[in-house]
Amino acid sequence: MVCFGIGGCVIMLPALAFIFKYPLPVAIGTTITAVILTATSGAIGHMKMKNVDYSTAKIVAISGAAGAVIGSIIFFYISNQLWLLNLILGFAFLYVSVRMIYEGILKRKVTAKQGNIVPGSSVAKALIGLFVGVITGIAGLGGYMLVPAYIYILGSPVKIAVGTSPASFISMAVVSGAFKLYLGVADITAAICLGLGTIIGAQAGARLTKVVPAWAIKTIFGFVFLAVFILDGIKCL
Numbered sequence: 242m243v244c245f246g247i248g249g250c251v252i253m254l255p256a257l258a259f260i261f262k263y264p265l266p267v268a269i270g271t272t273i274t275a276v277i278l279t280a281t282s283g284a285i286g287h288m289k290m291k292n293v294d295y296s297t298a299k300i301v302a303i304s305g306a307a308g309a310v311i312g313s314i315i316f317f318y319i320s321n322q323l324w325l326l327n328l329i330l331g332f333a334f335l336y337v338s339v340r341m342i343y344e345g346i347l348k349r350k351v352t353a354k355q356g357n358i359v360p361g362s363s364v365a366k367a368l369i370g371l372f373v374g375v376i377t378g379i380a381g382l383g384g385y386m387l388v389p390a391y392i393y394i395l396g397s398p399v400k401i402a403v404g405t406s407p408a409s410f411i412s413m414a415v416v417s418g419a420f421k422l423y424l425g426v427a428d429i430t431a432a433i434c435l436g437l438g439t440i441i442g443a444q445a446g447a448r449l450t451k452v453v454p455a456w457a458i459k460t461i462f463g464f465v466f467l468a469v470f471i472l473d474g475i476k477c478l
Contacts, residue, residue: 250272250273250276250381250382250384250385253271253272253275253276253435254268254269254272254381254382257271257272257431263428266316266320266321266426267426267427267428269316269380269381269382269421269426270381270418270421270422270424270426270427270428271421271427271428271431271432271435272381272382272432272435273377273381273414273417273418273421273427274414274418274421274422274427274429274432274436275431275432275433275435275436275439276381276384276410276414276418276436277411277414277415277418277436278433278436278437278439278440279407279435279436279439279440280384280407280410280411280414281407281411282439282440283407284407284408284411287403287404287405287407287408288404288408290404291357292400292401292403292404292405293401293404293405293408294357294358294359294397294401294404294405295408296358297358297359297361297366297391297405297409298405298408298409300363300366300367300370301366301367301369301370301373301387301405301409302370302408302409302410302411302412302413303367303370303412304366304367304368304369304370304371304374305370305371305373305374305377305409305410305412305413306374306412306413306415306416307371307374308370308371308372308373308374308375308376308377308378308413309374309375309377309378309412309413309416309417309420310374310378310416310420311374311375311378312374312375312376312377312378312379312383312417313378313379313416313417313420313421314378315375315378315379316378316379316380316420316421317424319379320426332470335466335467335470338462338463338464338465338466338467338470339463339467340393340463341389341459341460341462341463341466342459342460342463342464342467343463344456344459345456345457345458345459345460345461345462345463346456346460354396354397354398354399355398356397356398356401357398357401358397358401359391359395359397359401359402359405360395360396360397361394361395361396361397365394365395366395369387369390369391369394369395370409370413372386373386373387373390373410373413374413374416377410377413377414377417378413378416378417378420381417381421383410383413384406384407384410384413384414385465385466387402387405387406387409387410388402388403388406388462389462389466391405391406399458399459400458403458418432
């Protein structure tokens with residue numbers, strides 16, 4: 242998943258919570274700590290492929306870090322009530338998943354947008370970064386929101402959105418991960434193992450975006466987000 246700009250958090254968090262039976266706060270803390278490594282590796286891979294809009298990444302990274310501070314403070318107070326946030330995020334991404342699956346499968350012949358930047362104003366990018374940072378600080382899952390935000394809100398070419406996402410997200414992961422480590426709700430050994438285990442895949446996967454068509458990337462994202470919606474719904478039962 243790192244190769245598609247989402248850091249692997251949507252895979253690691255459910256795995257830790259459902260398969261390894263980690264308490265949700267610890268699963269969140271461990272996941273976001275691991276994502277520091279995976280996002281960094283993914284960003285390096287996309288930089289080599291020249292898929293990164295550095296100007297956008299800088300704006301989103303700065304505002305996102307500030308948001309992660311706010312979200313981490315909120316996490317401290319509501320760490321036992323995250324089911325509500327999971328429910329909200331799940332339904333929010335149900336729309337995104339349906340739209341991406343539709344465009345990926347049924348509209349695959351539509352010409353993909355071209356370009357090497359993420360369009361949009363600095364204010365819009367800063368607001369996106371702030372919002373995603375807050376969500377990351379609370380739930381550790383915010384990074385997967387960047388790609389659809391770049392594509393649907395700012396009108397970015399898919400591969401530039403995918404490449405810019407991990408570079409934008411590193412600061413949010415660092416701030417949120419540091420806070421979780423300080424609170425003692427992260428399994429550092431598991432985080433390192435998860436992070437190192439995905440680095441090779443991140444480097445190899447980043448190269449796939451050069452040959453994988455935009456419609457296929459959208460389809461993959463659509464099903465990933467649909468899975469997130471289902472898993473969030475299960476958590477809330």
